[in-house]
Amino acid sequence: MSTAVTKSSTNTHNARQQEFLRPYYEVTGDRDTYQVHVYLPGVAKDGATITLEKDNLLVEASRRPHWQEGWRPVHREIPAADFRLRLQLNMSVDEERISATSRDGVLTISLPVAEEAKPRTIAIE
Amino acid sequence: MRLIKHDNFWNDSFADIDVWMNRLFNNTALFDQRMNTAPDRGFRVDSFAGDDAYQVVAELPGIPKDAINVTLENAVLTISGEHSFGEGDNARRFQFSRSVTVGDDIDAGKVSAKHENGLLTITLPKAEERKPKAITVN
Numbered sequence: 001m002s003t004a005v006t007k008s009s010t011n012t013h014n015a016r017q018q019e020f021l022r023p024y025y026e027v028t029g030d031r032d033t034y035q036v037h038v039y040l041p042g043v044a045k046d047g048a049t050i051t052l053e054k055d056n057l058l059v060e061a062s063r064r065p066h067w068q069e070g071w072r073p074v075h076r077e078i079p080a081a082d083f084r085l086r087l088q089l090n091m092s093v094d095e096e097r098i099s100a101t102s103r104d105g106v107l108t109i110s111l112p113v114a115e116e117a118k119p120r121t122i123a124i125e
Numbered sequence: 126m127r128l129i130k131h132d133n134f135w136n137d138s139f140a141d142i143d144v145w146m147n148r149l150f151n152n153t154a155l156f157d158q159r160m161n162t163a164p165d166r167g168f169r170v171d172s173f174a175g176d177d178a179y180q181v182v183a184e185l186p187g188i189p190k191d192a193i194n195v196t197l198e199n200a201v202l203t204i205s206g207e208h209s210f211g212e213g214d215n216a217r218r219f220q221f222s223r224s225v226t227v228g229d230d231i232d233a234g235k236v237s238a239k240h241e242n243g244l245l246t247i248t249l250p251k252a253e254e255r256k257p258k259a260i261t262v263n
Contacts, residue, residue, distance in 0.1 A: 041186035041243035066182045066244055067173050075225075077169035078184050105186035105243020 020084035023059075031119060033112045040083055041105040042066055048083075048107055050100055052093070059085040059107065091117045167221050170204075176257060178250040179227055186243035188221075195238050195247060200229045202247065 024039040040048060040061045048061035061083040067073070092114040100109045169184045183204050185193065193206045205222035232252040239246045 037187075039186040039243075041184045044242055066171070066246065068175060068180065071173040071175040071180065074172040074174050074179075076171050078171045078182065102242075103187075104189055104240075 019081050021079055021081040023061075023083045023085050025085060025087070029111075031113065033110055036087070036109045036111065038083075038085060038107045038109070039105065040102075040107050042078075043083065043102075043105060043107070045102040048102065050098075050107075050109060052095060052098065055089045055092070057087045057089055057109070057111075059083070059109075061107075168204075168223060170223060170225055172225060172227070174228075178248050179231065181225055181227065181247045181249070183223070183245040183247075184243065185221075185245055188243070190240045193240070193245060195245070197227075197233055197236055197249075200227050200231070201225070202227050202249070204245065204247075 026037045026039075027034060028037065029035045036057070038048075038059050040059075042063040043061040044064065047064065048059060051058040051060075063080065063082060065080065066078065089111070094112045094114045097112045098110065100107060102108070171182045173180045173182070181202060181204075185204075187210070188206065188208050192208045193204065196203045196205075201224050203222065203224040205220070207218065207220040209216045209218040227249055228251070230251050231249040235250045237248050239248075
């Protein structure tokens with residue numbers, strides 16, 4: 001690690017920190033296909049990007065502001081930060097067949113397990 | 126076999142920011158086990174006031190529009206409903222309900238609600254006679 005990186009991480013006052021929120025996620029599925037459901041309220045379908053690099057699945061999403069210009073906030077609970085989720089996958093995934101859908105603020109990524117990673121029974125001679 | 130190798134939460138370079146944010150805001154889970162300590166909450170709500178109307182925004186990811194009931198009685202807006210996640214044996218069914226007091230200067234007939242991307246936005250226009258008015262000084 002270069003010294004430049006460590007320096008900026010300790011200098012929290014000046015470093016331009018982008019604060020991210022780690023969204024809640026759930027994993028369902030069977031041995032052939034897994035689905036990762038990432039809860040991203042307020043994120044439109046085009047607001048999320050999914051990247052798969054080796055075994056790292058990265059989901060980044062930006063929220064659009066859910067309030068009008070110039071309105072006074074009376075009570076705030078919903079955070080305005082963008083989302084970032086990085087998961088390390090335990091098995092290889094068939095990259096050609098990955099798909100994702102978004103519904104009601106939940107992004108569902110369908111990850112088919114690569115053929116060679118599926119369990120197979122071995123016949124005993 | 127588990128899909129996720131290990132949650133590299135502690136090796137993540139953003140981990141300390143994530144931990145702080147999570148502690149401050151909780152996560153976006155609807156009905157996390159930890160959140161059941163406050164049963165009257167369960168989902169987050171923002172409210173805003175403009176010159177002509179109020180707006181209440183509820184964060185309900187994963188809940189379809191037809192599972193949500195919005196009622197307004199006197200000056201109390203109640204968002205409630207029930208939904209089940211998963212299918213078959215894994216189905217988890219839960220109910221949610223939360224009431225918010227809004228101003229009494231709203232025009233109840235003109236309240237509208239919009240549901241988009243898991244956010245429910247309820248707009249409550251103020252009644253005409255209660256809007257702020259500029260008074261000219263002769």
